Amino acid sequence: MATSRKSTHLGEFAAMLLIWLGLWLLFSFFSHNFLSWRTLSGLANRIPTLMVVSAGMTLVLIIGAIDLSVGSVLGLAGAVLGVAVVNWHWPFWAAAWACMCVGLAAGILNGLISVQLGVPSFIVTLGMLEMSRGLAYLATHSQTEYIGAPVEGLSRPLSAVGCSPAFMIGAFVTGVCQLVLSRTLFGRYLVAIGTNEQAVRLAGINPRLPKIAVFALVGLLTGLGAVFYTSRLGASDPNAGAGLELSAIAAVVIGGTSLMGGRGSVVSSFFGVLIIATLEAGLAQVGASEPLKRVVTGAVIVLAVALDAWRRHLAGSKFTFLSRLFSSRFA
Numbered sequence: 001m002a003t004s005r006k007s008t009h010l011g012e013f014a015a016m017l018l019i020w021l022g023l024w025l026l027f028s029f030f031s032h033n034f035l036s037w038r039t040l041s042g043l044a045n046r047i048p049t050l051m052v053v054s055a056g057m058t059l060v061l062i063i064g065a066i067d068l069s070v071g072s073v074l075g076l077a078g079a080v081l082g083v084a085v086v087n088w089h090w091p092f093w094a095a096a097w098a099c100m101c102v103g104l105a106a107g108i109l110n111g112l113i114s115v116q117l118g119v120p121s122f123i124v125t126l127g128m129l130e131m132s133r134g135l136a137y138l139a140t141h142s143q144t145e146y147i148g149a150p151v152e153g154l155s156r157p158l159s160a161v162g163c164s165p166a167f168m169i170g171a172f173v174t175g176v177c178q179l180v181l182s183r184t185l186f187g188r189y190l191v192a193i194g195t196n197e198q199a200v201r202l203a204g205i206n207p208r209l210p211k212i213a214v215f216a217l218v219g220l221l222t223g224l225g226a227v228f229y230t231s232r233l234g235a236s237d238p239n240a241g242a243g244l245e246l247s248a249i250a251a252v253v254i255g256g257t258s259l260m261g262g263r264g265s266v267v268s269s270f271f272g273v274l275i276i277a278t279l280e281a282g283l284a285q286v287g288a289s290e291p292l293k294r295v296v297t298g299a300v301i302v303l304a305v306a307l308d309a310w311r312r313h314l315a316g317s318k319f320t321f322l323s324r325l326f327s328s329r330f331a
Contacts, residue, residue, distance in 0.1 A: 012256055016271035020278060027282030034285050041162040045155060045232070047277045049074070049225040050247055051170035051270060054255075055177040056218030057248045058269045062181070063211055064194045064261025065121035069110060069128035070222045070248060074241030076132040077102040077226035082145030082236020092150045099230075100223035106132060107219015111212035129245075136238040145236040154231035166228040173221065178266040186210060194261030250297065251276050254304045275300075
C-alpha cells in the first residue's frame with residue numbers, strides 16, 4: 001500500500017514537471033527570448049510570496065477548510081512592517097518579526113472563531129479579508145510607505161546562484177511543510193480530518209487543536225510572504241496582496257490538492273505555483289492583454305477542479321466495485 005502510494009505521488013510530480021516544461025517549450029516557440037536563464041531567474045525571484053502562502057493554503061485545504069483572507073492579511077502585515085521601519089525606526093529584523101506576528105495573530109483568530117464557534121471558514125476568513133484591508137489602510141493612511149535599501153536585500157538575486165535569499169527561504173519552507181505533512185503524526189491527523197472528521201472524533205482524537213494550528217500556520221506564512229513582498233517592492237503598499245488568495249488557491253488546486261479535503265501535497269502545490277507564474281510570464285512576453293491573461297488563468301483553474309472531481313468520481317466508482325466484489329465473494 002505504501003509503495004503504491006509513493007509511486008502515485010512520484011507519478012503526479014513527474015506529470016506536473018512535464019506540464020511545466022511543456023509550457024516553457026510552448027512559450028519559447030512564440031517568444032525567442034523566453035527560454036533563457038534570465039527569464040528563469042526572474043521567475044524564481046517573483047514567486048517566493050506565492051510559494052509560502054500556497055504551502056500554508058495546501059494544509060488548510062487538506063483539512064477541508066479554506067482561507068480567503070491571506071491577501072488582505074498580507075497587506076496588513078506589510079503595512080505594519082513599513083510603519084515599523086519608516087515611522088518607528090525599527091531595524092528590519094524586528095519589523096519582520098512584527099510582520100509575521102500580525103499574520104500569526106490573524107490566523108489564530110480565524111482558527112478560533114471557525115473551529116470553536118463552528119462558523120464556516122469561508123465566512124470567517126471573508127470577514128477577516130475586509131477587516132485586515134481596512135486596518136492596512138488605517139495603518140498607512142492609505143499611502144505607500146517607501147522603505148528602499150533596508151528591505152531590498154532579501155529579494156536581490158545573489159550573483160553566485162542567480163536567485164534571491166527569499167526564494168531559498170521559500171524553497172526551505174516548502175520542503176519543511178512537505179515533511180510535516182508526509183512524515184509526522186500531525187500531518188497524518190490533517191489528512192484524516194479532511195477525509196473523515198467524524199471518524200477522527202470516534203477514534204478519540206480531538207481535531208480542534210490541529211485545525212486551529214493549521215490556520216495559525218497559514219497566517220504565519222502569510223506574514224513571511226508579506227516580508228518577501230515588501231522586500232521585492234521596496235515599499236509597503238496597503239493594496240498589496242489583492243487577489244493573492246485566488247492565485248494561491250489556483251496553484252494549490254492545479255497541484256492536485258482536493259477542495260473537498262483529505263488529499264494534497266505541498267511539493268505539488270509548488271509545481272502549481274511554477275505553472276501559474278510561467279503561464280503569466282509567458283502570456284506577458286507574447287503580448288497578451290490583461291483580460292486575456294485572466295481568462296486563460298481562470299480556465300486553467302476550472303480545468304484543474306474538473307479533473308479533481310473526475311478523479312474523485314473514478315476513485316468512488318472503484319471503491320464501490322471492490323465493495324460489491326468483496327460482498328459477493330463472502331456472502
